[in-house]
Amino acid sequence: xxxxxxxxxxxxxxxxxxxxxxxxxxxxxxxxxxxxxxxxxxxxxxxxxxxxxxxxxxxxxxxxxxxxxxxxxxxxxxxxxxxxxxxxxxxxxxxxxxxxxxxxxxxxxxxxxxxxxxxxxxxxxxxxxxxxxxxxxxxxxxxxxxxxxxxxxxxxxxxxxxxxxxxxxxxxxxxxxxxxxxxxxxxxxxxxxxxxxxxxxxxxxxxxxxxxxxxxxxxxxxxxxxxxxxx
Amino acid sequence: xxxxxxxxxxxxxxxxxxxxxxxxxxxxxxxxxxxxxxxxxxxxxxxxxxxxxxxxxxxxxxxxxxxxxxxxxxxxxxxxxxxxxxxxxxxxxxxxxxxxxxxxxxxxxxxxxxxxxxxxxxxxxxxxxxxxxxxxxxxxxxxxxxxxxxxxxxxxxxxxxxxxxxxxxxxxxxxxxxxxxxxxxxxxxxxxxxxxxxxxxxxxxxxxxxxxxxxxxxxxxxxx
Numbered sequence: 071x072x073x074x075x076x077x078x079x080x081x082x083x084x085x086x087x088x089x090x091x092x093x094x095x096x097x098x099x100x101x102x103x104x105x106x107x108x109x110x111x112x113x114x115x116x117x118x119x120x121x122x123x124x125x126x127x128x129x130x131x132x133x134x135x136x137x138x139x140x141x142x143x144x145x146x147x148x149x150x151x152x153x154x155x156x157x158x159x160x161x162x163x164x165x166x167x168x169x170x171x172x173x174x175x176x177x178x179x180x181x182x183x184x185x186x187x188x189x190x191x192x193x194x195x196x197x198x199x200x201x202x203x204x205x206x207x208x209x210x211x212x213x214x215x216x217x218x219x220x221x222x223x224x225x226x227x228x229x230x231x232x233x234x235x236x237x238x239x240x241x242x243x244x245x246x247x248x249x250x251x252x253x254x255x256x257x258x259x260x261x262x263x264x265x266x267x268x269x270x271x272x273x274x275x276x277x278x279x280x281x282x283x284x285x286x287x288x289x290x291x292x293x294x295x296x297x298x299x300x301x
Numbered sequence: 302x303x304x305x306x307x308x309x310x311x312x313x314x315x316x317x318x319x320x321x322x323x324x325x326x327x328x329x330x331x332x333x334x335x336x337x338x339x340x341x342x343x344x345x346x347x348x349x350x351x352x353x354x355x356x357x358x359x360x361x362x363x364x365x366x367x368x369x370x371x372x373x374x375x376x377x378x379x380x381x382x383x384x385x386x387x388x389x390x391x392x393x394x395x396x397x398x399x400x401x402x403x404x405x406x407x408x409x410x411x412x413x414x415x416x417x418x419x420x421x422x423x424x425x426x427x428x429x430x431x432x433x434x435x436x437x438x439x440x441x442x443x444x445x446x447x448x449x450x451x452x453x454x455x456x457x458x459x460x461x462x463x464x465x466x467x468x469x470x471x472x473x474x475x476x477x478x479x480x481x482x483x484x485x486x487x488x489x490x491x492x493x494x495x496x497x498x499x500x501x502x503x504x505x506x507x508x509x510x511x512x513x514x515x516x517x518x519x520x521x522x523x524x525x
Contacts, residue, residue, distance in 0.1 A: 192386055198373040199345050199380040200400035200449045206374075210399075214390045 074271055080247050081255035082275055088163055088238075088251055089231035092171035093224055096178055100223060101213075104182035126176045130236025137169055137241040165242035166249045170231035178227030185219020186212070218294030225287035229280055252276055303327065303453060303487070307343055307353030307363070316340060316509040319353075322487075326479050328500025329489045330520065336509040337489045341455045344487065345380050346373035357453055374403070379451030379484070383461040385442040387430035393441050394426040400449020413448065419481060420444045420474055436467040440474060447482060454486045460495065468495075475499055493520045 074082070107119065125133045141148040141159045151157040159165035189212060197207045213220075235253035242249040244258060256272045259265035306319040316336040329337050342348040344355060346362065349370055355363040357378070362371045379400075387396050397417070401408065417423040420440040430438060439459055446454060459475070460468045472495070479486065479499060488499055496503065497517055505513035505520075513519045 190386075192382070192384070193388060195347055195373070196380070196382060196386040197388075197399070197403070199347070199376075199378065200445065201374050201377065201404040202399075203374050203403075206403055210403075211388060 074275075075268065077246060078255065078268060078272060081250050081252050081272065084163060084166075084247070084249075085232050085251040085253075085279075088166045088170055089228050091164075092167045092174065092231045093178070093228045095167070096171045096175055096227060097220070097224055100175065100178040100182055100227070101216075101220065104179050104186055104223075107179070108183045108186040122179060123176045125173050125237070130173065130234070131240050133173060134169060134237035134240025137165075137172065137237065141165065141168060141241075159242070161242050161245060161249060163242075163248055166238045166251060169237040169241045170234045173234045173237050174227040174230035177230050178223040181219040181223040181226065182216060183219075185216040185222075188219075189215045218291050221290040221294065222287050225283050225290065229283040232279055232283075233276065302356075302358055303344070303485070304354070304356040305340075305344065307340075307350035307355060309339065309343060309348065309350050311336075311339055314509055316343075318504075318506065318509070318511050320504045320511055320514055322502055322504065324485070324500070324502030326486045326488050326500045326502070328496040328503045328517075329487055329506060330491070330493065330496050330500075330503055331506035332491055335491075335506040337491075337506055338457055340506065341380070341457050341487060341489055344453075345378050345455055346371060346376050377404075377450070377452045379446030379449055379454040381439070381442050381446050381454065381456045381459050383458045385430075385435075385438040385462075387433075387438055387441055387445070389430055391430075392426070393422065393428050393430070393433070396430070396441060396445050397422075397426075397448050399445060404449060406450065416444045416447050416482075419477055434467075435463050436470050439463065439471055443474070443478065447478075447484065451484060454482075454484045455489070456486060457489045458491070460490070460492075472498060496520055 103122065107115070138160070139145050141151070143149065143152060143158070143160050148159060151159070157164070159168050193215070194207050194211055197211045198204070202210060233253055234251075235257065238249065238251060239254050239257070244250050244254040250258070252272050252275060256269050256276075259269035259272070302321065302323050304321045307316070309316040314336065316339055318336070318340055329340065331337050339348060343350050343363075350363055350365060352365050353363065354361065354365070357376075361369055362376055363369060388399065391399070397413070417426070420443055422437070422440050422444055425433065425437055425441065430441070433441065443459070456475075460471055463471065476499065488496070490496055497520060500517055503513070503515060503517055503519050504511055
């Protein structure tokens with residue numbers, strides 16, 4: 071039963087790669103967005119918030135379809151990126167990473183935002199009186215103190231990206247070796263006779279990955295809370 | 302020399318302070334709500350005055366008429382807050398070294414030793430702020446500010462969060478600081494006994510206005 075076939079391995083490796091790339095690319099962006107949402111007030115802030123959190127509540131197919139319309143070969147952004155930078159998303163694993171990144175973005179941003187909002191701004195003032203320029207304050211005080219939230223957001227985003235299905239399959243289809251992640255592989259296996267053992271193997275792998283992610287985030291959170299209280 | 306002549310509206314409260322100080326320790330004295338903390342925040346550059354000028358030695362730090370505002374990190378004015386504000390994610394040694402690192406100064410082992418000896422904090426270096434007592438925290442905060450090599454040191458009620466026993470424990474360090482550290486200080490307090498022990502010149506603040514200026518004798522007749 072636990073003989074994982076090459077096709078299944080391919081799906082597992084691809085899922086890990088897609089989720090990892092999505093998380094790593096989304097994290098710096100997520101920190102920036104979280105900082106703006108936590109620290110700034112500006113006209114249209116609620117609209118920006120709604121846009122970021124929309125993928126959480128929209129049917130994933132809708133998000134996938136919108137990505138296809140925007141980032142597909144003939145989409146407004148997709149055509150430009152393909153012509154000018156040679157970046158193609160449609161029917162590529164990079165597209166799967168984009169879909170996963172967009173879908174997991176709200177989960178990534180929220181913990182970072184909360185941890186930034188919880189930072190005592192007076193510590194940042196103290197740093198500036200000691201000679202730290204604003205970017206130094208950010209790098210040596212703000213970022214390290216927000217680290218628990220950043221790690222929690224990354225783990226949460228990664229777990230969400232690994233399980234993403236609807237937007238990915240709508241945007242980049244279900245091509246083994248290119249865009250077939252664990253989730254879409256399970257979906258395919260449930261459509262064929264005798265697919266159950268393979269589907270179950272992938273289900274077990276999913277459960278292991280998700281549990282691992284949760285344990286990691288818990289560990290990070292505990293470590294970082296200790297650090298935050300200066301013990 | 303510190304020259305202050307500023308106006309700042311804070312809600313319903315109007316702060317209008319003008320004084321020049323040459324003393325080693327300028328005592329900013331007044332009841333709570335007199336505007337002392339706002340005034341030191343303005344001197345530190347954390348708050349911008351609505352109108353007026355601030356100058357330290359020959360450098361203009363604020364001049365609203367000419368649009369000059371030197372940001373806090375370029376003022377080289379140390380600030381010891383009432384609540385210490387040590388960085389919780391760094392140990393004591395890293396806290397002490399922070400100002401030197403941010404200003405890109407060379408490591409100065411002799412100065413480190415002088416300051417840690419002066420404040421008796423050598424045995425705390427590898428501890429985290431969460432494991433320090435209130436008095437120890439305040440001494441580390443003093444050391445951290447001193448080691449950033451400030452031209453002026455602002456002390457905003459550094460004993461304010463301590464109980465009587467702890468105050469008596471810290472006061473001698475402040476006296477040593479005044480006599481040995483060679484950095485002019487602005488010392489904020491509402492306690493006239495502290496002022497008499499430490500200050501060489503008094504600026505009395507009431508309701509956002511300077512009501513008296515001069516030596517410690519201007520304190521006579523005031524109650525804390």
